[in-house]
Amino acid sequence: xxxxxxxxxxxxxxxxxxxxxxxxxxxxxxxxxxxxxxxxxxxxxxxxxxxxxxxxxxxxxxxxxxxxxxxxxxxxxxxxxxxxxxxxxxxxxxxxxxxxxxxxxxxxxxxxxxxxxxxxxxxxxxxxxxxxxxxxxxxxxxxxxxxxxxxxxxxxxxxxxxxxxxxxxxxxxxxxxxxxxxxx
Numbered sequence: 645x646x647x648x649x650x651x652x653x654x655x656x657x658x659x660x661x662x663x664x665x666x667x668x669x670x671x672x673x674x675x676x677x678x679x680x681x682x683x684x685x686x687x688x689x690x691x692x693x694x695x696x697x698x699x700x701x702x703x704x705x706x707x708x709x710x711x712x713x714x715x716x717x718x719x720x721x722x723x724x725x726x727x728x729x730x731x732x733x734x735x736x737x738x739x740x741x742x743x744x745x746x747x748x749x750x751x752x753x754x755x756x757x758x759x760x761x762x763x764x765x766x767x768x769x770x771x772x773x774x775x776x777x778x779x780x781x782x783x784x785x786x787x788x789x790x791x792x793x794x795x796x797x798x799x800x801x802x803x804x805x806x807x808x809x810x811x812x813x814x815x816x817x818x819x820x821x822x823x824x825x826x827x828x
Contacts, residue, residue: 648759651754651757652760655754655788655791655792655795656791658746658792659791659795659799662746663799664803665742666738666743667804669738669742670732670735670809673735683724683727690717697714698714728811750788751789754787756777756778757787758786758787761784762774771783773789773790774787775787
């Protein structure tokens with residue numbers, strides 16, 4: 645079975661356009677607003693304060709007082725992060741709808757068509773994505789959805805980095821700081 649490189653490139657370009665439009669919608673709804681910029685600066689200030697307190701925590705012996713201040717700053721950062729998530733919710737829903745429409749549109753045309761050939765046989769979990777909608781037993785055949793998803797992941801992270809739409813970095817994960825931070 646011959647693979648048409650033009651079809652593969654069309655899917656990659658479609659993913660790039662879809663992600664670009666999605667990030668434009670996000671910028672229009674969220675990132676350009678003064679409220680968002682103010683929230684980002686408040687988060688960055690709180691994170692800086694948290695990092696300074698954490699450094700002092702290691703140096704000082706008054707652990708109870710330090711621990712209380714760190715917990716207070718952590719709850720402030722969590723509250724700001726929750727507010728950030730709430731502000732992005734409508735934008736995320738619009739981007740999700742755009743992605744679903746794009747995937748369905750591309751899928752209507754490329755359903756059952758092999759658009760790429762993998763140089764390896766994917767392990768069982770990836771086979772569900774790489775071989776989705778394809779007939780045949782050759783698991784190195786690749787469907788449109790795998791190419792689209794990979795392209796979308798690559799383009800989204802790069803577009804966000806290029807245009808500075810990543811958002812502030814948190815000093816700890818979603819579950820909060822690790823307990824080992826306080827046990828010294």
